Amino acid sequence: MAQKPMTKSQLVTAIAEKMGTQKKEATEALDAITQIITDEVSQGGAVTLPGVGKIYCRERPERMVRNPATGEQMKKDADKVVKMTIAKALKDSVNN
Known part of the structure; x- marks a missing residue:
């Protein structure tokens, strides 16, 4: 059976642990990235996330x-x- 997708709070916790910061700072960083991607793509642009992919x-x-x-x-x-x-x-x- 497939695993449930990671929630925002789980992602924020993982980011905070990787960065060695507080969850509040990780939440702000995630929200800023999301807003930048939304703004750029809605204006017809594209955003490349290195190692992840391109959103357009x-x-x-x-x-x-x-x-x-x-x-x-x-x-x-x-x-x-x-x-x-x-x-x-x-x-x-994923395939390795």
């Missing part, structure tokens, strides 16, 4: 979709979607 926004064109309940075809407007490509180093570490 991609535009999807207008397209036809099908309602699974009725089978009806309908037009969906163009939109944006956030994507992430995983770094080779992370892929390799």
Whole structure:
């Protein structure tokens, strides 16, 4: 069975232990990183996290979709979607 994802509080605790700081400082650091990534990607930019991957926004064109309940075809407007490509180093570490 798959393990549950790490929660924010668990991540903050792990960051604080690795940095040798208080949880408050680790929370501030995590919140700052999250805000920077959100701001950059929402403006159409991309953020590379070394050893983890690249987070970016991609535009999807207008397209036809099908309602699974009725089978009806309908037009969906163009939109944006956030994507992430995983770094080779992370892929390799998972497979070893």
